Amino acid sequence: MDRITLSDDLSISRIVYGMWRLGDDANTSPTHVQAKIEACLEQGITTMDQADIYGGYMAEEILGECLSAAPALKDKIEIVTKCDIVAPAGRHSGARVKYYDTSRAHIEASVDASLRLMDVDAIDLLLIHRPDPFMDAHETGETLDDLVAAGKVKTVGVSNFRPWDWNLLQSAMKNPLVTNQIELSVIAHDGFVNGDVADLQMKGVSPMAWSPLAGGELFANEAVMKVLNQIAEDQETDTGAVAVAWLLAHPAKIVPVMGTNNLSRIARISDATRVAMDRETWYEIYTAALGREVA
Numbered sequence: 001m002d003r004i005t006l007s008d009d010l011s012i013s014r015i016v017y018g019m020w021r022l023g024d025d026a027n028t029s030p031t032h033v034q035a036k037i038e039a040c041l042e043q044g045i046t047t048m049d050q051a052d053i054y055g056g057y058m059a060e061e062i063l064g065e066c067l068s069a070a071p072a073l074k075d076k077i078e079i080v081t082k083c084d085i086v087a088p089a090g091r092h093s094g095a096r097v098k099y100y101d102t103s104r105a106h107i108e109a110s111v112d113a114s115l116r117l118m119d120v121d122a123i124d125l126l127l128i129h130r131p132d133p134f135m136d137a138h139e140t141g142e143t144l145d146d147l148v149a150a151g152k153v154k155t156v157g158v159s160n161f162r163p164w165d166w167n168l169l170q171s172a173m174k175n176p177l178v179t180n181q182i183e184l185s186v187i188a189h190d191g192f193v194n195g196d197v198a199d200l201q202m203k204g205v206s207p208m209a210w211s212p213l214a215g216g217e218l219f220a221n222e223a224v225m226k227v228l229n230q231i232a233e234d235q236e237t238d239t240g241a242v243a244v245a246w247l248l249a250h251p252a253k254i255v256p257v258m259g260t261n262n263l264s265r266i267a268r269i270s271d272a273t274r275v276a277m278d279r280e281t282w283y284e285i286y287t288a289a290l291g292r293e294v295a
Contacts, residue, residue, distance in 0.1 A: 001013055001014050001015065001043060001044030001045060001270060001273060002014040002273070004206045004253055004255055006125070006155060006157075006178040006179055006206070007154075007155050007176070007178050009154055009155065010078065010124055010125065010154055010155045010178070012046070012047040012078055012080075012124075012125070012255065013044060013045045013046045013047045013078075014044075014248070014255065014273065015045055015244070015248075015255065015256050015257075015258055015269055015270065015272065015273070016045070016047040016048070016049045016080065016208065016255055016256070016257045016258070017036070017037075017040045017045050017047065017048050017049065017257075017258060017259070017266070017269070018049045018210070018257040018258055018259030019048055019049060019050050019054060019059050019063060019259065020049075020051065020054045020055070020059065020259050021055075021259050021260070021261055022054065022055055022059040022062050022063065022261070023054065023055025023056065023058045023059050023062055024055070024261065025261040028062045030065045030066040030068070030069040030070065031069075033062060033063060033065070033066035034066050034069070034070050034073065035263060036261070036263065036266055037066070037073055037077065039263055039266045039267045040266060040269070041076055041077075042267070043267070043269060043270035044270065045269060045270065046076060046077050046078055047077065047078045047079075047080060047124075048063070048077050048078070048079055048080065049080045049081075049181075049208075049257045049259075050063060050079060050080060050081040050082070050114075050118070051081055051082035051083070051085075051127075051129060052081065052082065052083050052085075052110050052113065052114055053082075053085045053087055053089075053090075053129070056089045056090050057089060057090025057091055057092070058090065060081065060113075060114055060117040060118050061117040061118075063079075063117075063118050064116075064117045064118040064119040064120075067118060067119050067120065068119045071119075074120060078124040078125065079118060079120060079123055079124050079125075080123075080124065080125040080126075080127065080208075081114050081118070081123055081125075081126060081127070082126070082127040082128070082129035082159055082181075083106070083107055083110035083111065083114070083126070083127075083128070083129060084100050084101055084102050084106070084107070084110075084128050084129045084130060084132055085098070085100060085129045085130055086098065086099050086100070086101050086106070091113070100129075100130050100131075100132035100133075100134070100135075101132070102128060102132040102134075102135040102136070102139075102140040103136075103139065103140075104139055104140075104142075104143040107140070107143050107144070107147070108143065108147070111123065111126065111147055111152055111153060112152075115152060121151075122151055122152060122153065122154055123152065123153045123154065124154050124155065125153075125154065125155050125156070125157060125178065125179070126144070126147065126153045126155075126156050126157070127156075127157045127158055127159045127179075127181055128140070128144075128156075128157075128158045128159065128161075128169070129159050129160070130159065130160050131158075131160060131161050131162065131165040135168075135169070137168045137169050137171065137172040138172045140169060140172070141169055141170075141171075141172030141173035142172070142173075144156045144173060144175065145173055145174045145175050148175050155175070155178045156173075156175055156177060156178065157177050157178045157179040157180060157181070157208075158177055158179075158180050158181075159180065159181040159182070159208075159210075160180075160181070160182060160183075161180050161182075162195075162196065163195055163196065163199040166180060166199070177205070178205065179205060179206060179207065179208050179255075180196075180200055180205065180207055180208070181207070181208035181209070181210055181257065182196055182207055182208070182209065182210070183209070183210055183211055184197075184207065184209035184210075184212065184247060184254060184256075185209070185211055185212050185213060185214040185218060185243065185247070186214070186218055186224055186228075186243050186246055186285055186286075186289050187214050187217065187218055187221055187224060187289050188211065188214055189286065189289055189290075191207075192250075197250075197252050197254075200252060201251070201252045206252065206253040206254065206255055207252055207254050207255070208254075208255045208256075208257055209247055209254050209255065209256045209257060210257050211257075212243065212244050212247055212256040212257065212258065213240055213243055213244070213258075218243055219239070221289075223288045223289075223291065224285070224288045224289050225239060226288070227284055227285055227288040228242045228243060228285065231275075231281065231284075231285075235275055235276065237271050237274070237275055238268070238271065240272075241268070241271040241272040241274075241275055242272075242275055242277075242285075243285075244256050244258070244269075244272035244275075245272045245273070245275035245277045246277060246282060246285050248272060248273065248277070249277035249282055250282075256272070
C-alpha cells in the first residue's frame, strides 16, 4: 500500500484504521484487537486512529492492553490520537456540560493519560479534536510545541478545523501542522467546494477523512447506490470499496479513516486501492450525490 509523508519524521499508510468503535465490539480482548491490527498490517495499513474520548474514554486503554500483551506491534504501527473534547463520561464524568479544552493543563494531562493507557513512549500524531472558540492560540500552540520538544508527540495536526482556525493556531506555533481530519464522503462532500480541501491543497497538506462511508448512511441513498453498485459490478468489487476509491482518486491525496469491528471487512479495506476511478466516473458519482448536473 502507498504511504503519505506528513513530515520528515512521519509517514502514514494511504488508508488508516479508525478505532472509534473499538469499545463497541462484544469482544475487546487483547487477542481479538491484535487480530484486527494484524489484518490491517497484512494489507499495509499501519496507522491506527484513536482519540481520548473514543468508547467513553475506554478505546485507548483497550488498544493499550493489546500492545502490552503483544509489544512487538508497537514498532509496526503509527498511532494517531486526539484531545480537547471533554464529555460527561469516563474520567470526566463530573463535567457539568460537554465542552472543548485547549488549555495547557488539559492537553498535557490528556497526552500523559494517552501515553499511559496505550502503553507507548510517544504519540506519532496528536490532533486537536475540535476547534475551540475559547482557545488561547498562543497557549495552545506553545503547549503543542513543548510536547514535540519533549518527545511525547512526534507531529501535530487538527481535526474539523476550518481554514481560519488552522491559520490562527499555526500562527502561534513553531512546528508545522501536518494534517486536518475532516468529514468527507460521497454524500458529505461540502469540503470539496467550501474551501476546506482547496486550502489544504494550497498548503500541500493531505487531509484525513473521517466517516468515508458516512457512518452507513451512504447505503441508504438510492441514487448514489445505483451508481456505486453498477461500478462495483463492472469492477467485481463492493460498493464500499468504490466509495472509498472516490476519495482516494482526488488529487488532494485524501487519507480515509476506515472504522469497522468486523474482521472480514477489515481484511477487505484495501480493496479500494484496486478500483479504477477516472475523471468521468468520479463526476458520475458526484452528480448522483448532488442530485443534479454540475452547473
